[in-house]
Amino acid sequence: MGPIVEVENVSKRFGPITALVDVTLDVPSGVIYGLLGPSGSGKTTLIRLIAGALRASTGQVRVFGRRQPSRANAARIGYMTQSAALYPDLSLRENLTFFGTLYGLNDRRLRERVETIAAEVELADRLDSPLHTFSGGMRQRASLACALLHEPDLLILDEPTVGLDPVLRRAFWERFRRLAAAGRTLIVSSHVMDEADRCDHLAFLREGRLLATGSPSELRQITDQANLEDAFLALAAGAGSLLEGGVR
Template sequence: MTTNLVISVDSVYKSFGNQSTLHNINMKLRRGEIYGLLGPSGSGKTTLVKELVGLDTPDQGSIMVLDSQMPDLKVMERIGYMAQADALYQELTAMENLDFFAALYGLKRKKKKERIEWAASLVDLSDHLDKLVSNYSGGMKRRLSISIALLNNPDLLILDEPTVGIDPVLRKSIWTAFQRLKEKGTSIIVTTHVMDEAEKCDTLGMIRNGKIIAHGSPAALKEQCHAETMEEAFLYYGGLSYEN
């Protein structure tokens, strides 16, 4: 594997009971790239993300992250992960949440203060850190979860539906921040069902029924099927017969 390759997924299968949730998944992520997983609810995005982070293991296949076979605890420390459900302490303030997770990452004193200030500013929460999380709106909780995922300055950022419930103006600023992180060499995986977000990714994996039905740059995917919009492209690839 080349040093430029951050993630390599080869022939991954996953089932729960008799239900197949991932079927022959293959994907690669390179350094400084934003990879989007585009698909509807129940398509397998979250299951795949959990495999990539190391929270679960595939039934078959191989997942290499940062040159190590997953799961690997040392590699997991280099990943910033935001789950679809916010894992926040509701009875604490936003600052107390950030302070707690920063301590888990081993950040101390000046470094911890700098990272908290930067991460909160990135998602426009600096003026709301003294509020209890229980008083936060759904969108504010998502923003706080993003800032927590960024605290350890990760080499790899994996975000499951990060902008759900966030207004369009702030969503645009968050994607601008993703672009800045990418330019600094951070590799990012984002799951989404929002077509305009899919357009912002360098590489897109369209996923449906646990299968990658199309893969490539947004422009190439549209060009290949003569689609004017990403929605048209997704419907086109999703309508193809891809059963073996």
């Protein structure tokens, strides 16, 4: 199977600000693909381009072989944004029903999925509570539930574990691993390097440019570093010469 996501020579400008410069990468099927980089490096911009929420200034993004933004792709993509996009005055059930209707689930399937997904994120007992009564971790689980509701083939998660306690963070990663094992493809952004090791593939971004892509062990090997934080710093320091050398 070809790549699920193909990003080809993509640049994105917002007026005078250049958020991404000539980024090219492929995301294979059934993996956890991590986008790693410091604040402002362009992770959210790249995620929004892949999700179809933004258009590239130049270059193109294809998902499932279709150029984004594509209406046909929407039902196969789950997107968890960084700031919860849910309605605080509505209950979890009402939020899920709203998103399920947008995704085009029929009534019966929607009712089933609401119960199943609420149980999966351990919020079944809070289905009828308004979201503003939820703790931060509960809100994040609710956002994940909305992104998973329609059983998307591609899950795009923008810093999904920010602010979670270590127990919940581990539970989120275990869930991501199970989803990948079941054949889903996940793109997860993070600026926490200890999360990078949990990914199958990584793209390191800095100042809108791709520093390198590869598996965690490949990135450690090409930089001759024991951990990914040092690998990132080595790549960032030698960005010019290494990129010219063709590290991809």
